[in-house]
Amino acid sequence: MNLSAIPFSAALEHLPGLSSGKLVRYGAILKDAQTGKIVGHLQETGLLRTVMEQAPGLLSGANPVGAGLSVFQTIQNEQIKSRMAALESLMGGMKNLQLATLGTSVLGIGVTVASTAIVLHRLNHIGAAVERMEEKIDAIPKVWEEARIRHNLTELRTQLERVEESDVRSDRDEVLRAADGKLNENYNHFSDTALKMSAEITLDADLFRAVLCALSLCGGAQFRVLLALDEKQAAAKRASAQAQQLNQIAWNLPADVMRTKIADKDTALSLTSDLSELRARLSSQPLTAAALIENDLHGREYIERAVAEEEEPLLVLPQA
Numbered sequence: 001m002n003l004s005a006i007p008f009s010a011a012l013e014h015l016p017g018l019s020s021g022k023l024v025r026y027g028a029i030l031k032d033a034q035t036g037k038i039v040g041h042l043q044e045t046g047l048l049r050t051v052m053e054q055a056p057g058l059l060s061g062a063n064p065v066g067a068g069l070s071v072f073q074t075i076q077n078e079q080i081k082s083r084m085a086a087l088e089s090l091m092g093g094m095k096n097l098q099l100a101t102l103g104t105s106v107l108g109i110g111v112t113v114a115s116t117a118i119v120l121h122r123l124n125h126i127g128a129a130v131e132r133m134e135e136k137i138d139a140i141p142k143v144w145e146e147a148r149i150r151h152n153l154t155e156l157r158t159q160l161e162r163v164e165e166s167d168v169r170s171d172r173d174e175v176l177r178a179a180d181g182k183l184n185e186n187y188n189h190f191s192d193t194a195l196k197m198s199a200e201i202t203l204d205a206d207l208f209r210a211v212l213c214a215l216s217l218c219g220g221a222q223f224r225v226l227l228a229l230d231e232k233q234a235a236a237k238r239a240s241a242q243a244q245q246l247n248q249i250a251w252n253l254p255a256d257v258m259r260t261k262i263a264d265k266d267t268a269l270s271l272t273s274d275l276s277e278l279r280a281r282l283s284s285q286p287l288t289a290a291a292l293i294e295n296d297l298h299g300r301e302y303i304e305r306a307v308a309e310e311e312e313p314l315l316v317l318p319q320a
Contacts, residue, residue, distance in 0.1 A: 006297060006305040011042060011314035025154040027284030028279070030316065040316035041288045043110035043302075045309035107280070109314065110288065111227060112220040113307045149193070149210075154215060156186050160221055166228070173229060180225045183240070187218035191245040198252035203261035205271060212274055215246070216281075222287050227299030230287045235299070239285035246279045294320050 014030060017023035023030050023039060030039040036193055040177045166175045194211045197203060218268050226235035253261070255272045262268040295317075304316075309315060 005300055007295065007318060008043070008305065008309075008315040008320055009040070010312050011316050012312070014040070014316060027280035027282070029284045029287055038287060038319045040318045041110065041284075041291050043288075043315045043317060044113055044314055045312055046113060046307045047310050048313040049113055049307075079143050111224050111303055111306065113224075113303065123140040132253065135144050147208075151188055152189050153214065156218060159183050159186070160217065163221055163225055176191070176225050176229055180222060180229075183218050183222045183225065186223065187215060187242060188245075190214045190218060191242070191249070194249050195245075195252070198249050203253075203258070203265070203271075205262050205264070205267045209271060209274065212271075212278060213244075216278055218277075219282055219285075224303060225287075225290070227292070227303055230299045232293050232299055236286035236289035239289070243279060243285075246275070246282060250275055250279055288317070291317055291319060 014023055017039075018025065018030075022033055024033045025031075025042070028042045028044065031037065032039055160180045162175055162179050166172045166179070169175055190211050194208065196214065198212065199209055219239070222242075223235050223239055226232070226238060253272070253275065255269070258272050259265065259268045262271065279292060289299075306315065
């Protein structure tokens with residue numbers, strides 16, 4: 001594959017426009033603030049994955065803030081340090097995208113290229129939230145007993161591992177197609193669970209955040225799988241459908257309603273932000289798929305180019 005054919009540019013080239021307000025980010029896309037025209041599509045890279053794996057504490061369960069601060073001490077290359085520092089500055093106003101919280105974040109940018117270690121760490125974070133719920137079982141509505149969350153998390157873990165290993169399997173496409181079906185089933189389950197939960201009088205913040213994280217992982221993995229199969233139109237259609245499901249959940253939980261369902265104000269605001277960001281990312285994915293189609297780019301080449309990047313934490317696919 002001709003990976004050099006992917007016309008990426010460095011995300012930091014757009015930093016002045018973002019800083020001045022001329023450009024705005026919506027999910028995984030950059031827009032001209034005045035005209036609304038799409039300028040480019042953001043994509044996380046292998047460098048960001050490497051930094052996450054190297055950052056002490058982020059994958060060990062230690063204090064994520066301390067881990068985030070040690071990221072730059074871990075990286076030896078001064079040029080990379082500069083790029084990561086600029087990225088953190090760029091994303092500084094978006095709490096869940098800061099390096100210090102990427103390890104347990106429900107969010108991502110573009111097509112996820114996170115390694116198995118990072119993905120499984122996030123799943124462990126979800127599992128911990130579910131375990132905490134066991135201490136409050138009497139307060140959990142019956143729907144949570146029916147949801148079989150732990151079973152579905154195990155199924156999600158299995159499918160994510162199969163996706164990760166598909167690159168070294170002779171039956172790669174068959175594995176990916178099988179995983180796609182299972183991931184879609186998982187997504188629908190967690191979406192239905194979140195929708196039911198959003199209609200409850202009170203909202204358990206830990207469990208709801210865990211479900212949002214599961215939705216993010218399912219949705220991101222499905223988009224990557226379909227691109228790896230070069231099913232770009234299917235990827236766009238799937239992401240659109242998933243965004244619509246999130247819209248139904250968000251319709252039940254505008255910021256003022258979220259605040260009435262969760263006692264702690266900061267937690268309510270944080271969950272509102274997470275839900276909004278996840279909706280934006282899924283809504284922007286069909287546009288990324290459309291850009292690949294317009295540029296006649298193979299989905300797998302796009303992913304492999306992003307994974308192979310070792311100098312930039314974020315890349316931008318310019319809009320044709």
